[in-house]
């Protein structure tokens with residue numbers, strides 16, 4: 001799979017200014033993808049991460065870059081390194097507390113604005129050309145969000161919806177791009193509360209209905225309405 005690293009390299013520069021849409025450095029990629037994995041509950045606070053070599057292979061970047069990124073995350077308190085036989089690199093048990101100190105509403109808003117444009121573009125790109133069945137998985141996520149009541153589960157499903165939407169309309173490379181935006185957002189602001197996700201889910205359903213009948217303008221309106229809920 002071609003991922004963001006393969007698409008946007010090279011990496012290793014020390015430029016800390018992260019512009020929305022620019023490819024991430026290796027260190028940013030590691031941070032955002034680990035944050036996204038925590039949101040998607042594929043790894044939990046206190047869990048051991050895969051070895052740096054394995055992570056590097058999964059992310060398409062070198063092991064040394066991954067090691068450096070993990071060290072930086074240990075210094076920030078996001079990860080813990082433990083020595084000995086059962087040692088390794090672990091997601092910090094107090095991950096949520098550490099992350100909340102990193103929140104940056106201004107940067108989160110700027111990424112939101114970019115994410116909105118990305119989704120409007122994807123909807124315009126895909127409207128009228130979405131094959132039957134392509135949206136089935138997304139419909140299932142909407143149904144799951146309608147019945148879920150656990151906050152972490154709702155936040156997980158909300159992230160999955162936007163990743164799968166990016167893939168359904170733009171392919172696997174655009175999914176990686178969306179993963180970068182969402183992963184960075186996980187570090188910049190709190191997970192959306194249940195009431196927000198439930199309201200957004202009305203617009204998820206609306207978007208799928210309009211995409212299903214190839215109605216471009218109403219589909220774009222649903223995307224915009226969804227982002228307004230998030231911003232309010």
Ligand SMILES: [Zn+2]
Nearest residue numbers: 158161200226
């Ligand atoms: Zn959503």
